Amino acid sequence: MDIYKLHYPETITIDDDANYSLAIGFFDGLHRGHQTVINEAKRKAEELGIRSAVLTFDPHPSHLFGDGENKVGYITQYKEKARLLSAMGIDALFIVTFDWALASLSPKQFVDIFLKELHVLHVTAGFDFTFGSKGAGTMEQMAALSDGAFGTTVIEKVTDDEQKISSTRIRELLSKGNVEETELLLGRPFRTVGIVVDGEKRGRLLGFPTANVMPEKSTVLPANGVYAVRFTVDELTYEGVCNVGVKPTFHDPSDRQAVVEVHVLDFTGDLYGKEAFVDWVGHIRPEQKFGSIDLLVEQIAKDKKSAQEILAARG
Secondary structure (H helix, E strand, O other): OEEEEEEOOOEOOOOOOOOEEEEEOOOOOOOHHHHHHHHHHHHHHHHHOOEEEEEEEEOOHHHOHHHHOOOOOEOOOHHHHHHHHHHOOOOEEEEEEOOHHHHOOOHHHHHHHHHHOOOEEEEEEEOOOOEOHHHOEOHHHHHHHOOOOOEEEEEOOOEEOOEEOOHHHHHHHHHOOOHHHHHHHHOOOEEEEEEEEOOOOHHHHOOOOOEEEEEOOOEOOOOOEEEEEEEEEOOEEEEEEEEEEOOOOOOOHHHOOOEEEEEEOOOOOOOOOOEEEEEEEEEEEEOOOOOOHHHHHHHHHHHHHHHHHHHHHHO
């Protein structure tokens, strides 16, 4: 998959005369609703005999508007998003920098610059996609603004038990630790990607060594607690039990940022500095403070057994 980074007004074209069927949106999470939009764009590309593409934005608009005070965390960071799109068979990914220059474009300017100039022959988006200054442009307007240069397809609301599948809903589920329902909406387990960093090595002293995974900034994490996970490194996948939180038995919760610690089952070796993938499979319990180290060790052993049972049941 080819990846192009565009930045208005400096970089708005690519050195390629290919024609595209384009799915457009932010697509945070690439959940089942997003997949419906993207797969339709891919189907249209096959029908027209042209390349399939996705156009998205970086950063999320909430990181720009309102001085970023209400900025959302990312369900899927860009590297993982690109990996998933490539696995879906998408030919090209356009990442457009979302800044004030872009946000100031009128709907017509946006269409002329980012769609017509990129040789787009068809655009697919969700029913609620808006574009241009203050989100004034709608898909109905896009069809008119195309002046016949490209066709459009609007994907209606994708639901699950009559509720819209949305990134907002997924963030709410994760804030409650509900990784099981999150998986249903995503169509795959929720994944955290990060680098294994040096930790306090307290887990090793307790008999349960852990890999401390440092995700990218602004990444959404599940609610503090203990989870059954699958842990992938060097293209090999292991079972694990993961604690995300502030380790209240040892630290003041009000003065700590959440960390992701995975006790990888049946693994020996050095993981430091490696990229790791944590797939969250099942919630075991909330994070809690223990009155003694012995009680903590006893609970960790129970958590390990619970994780093994959950993962065995999931196959």
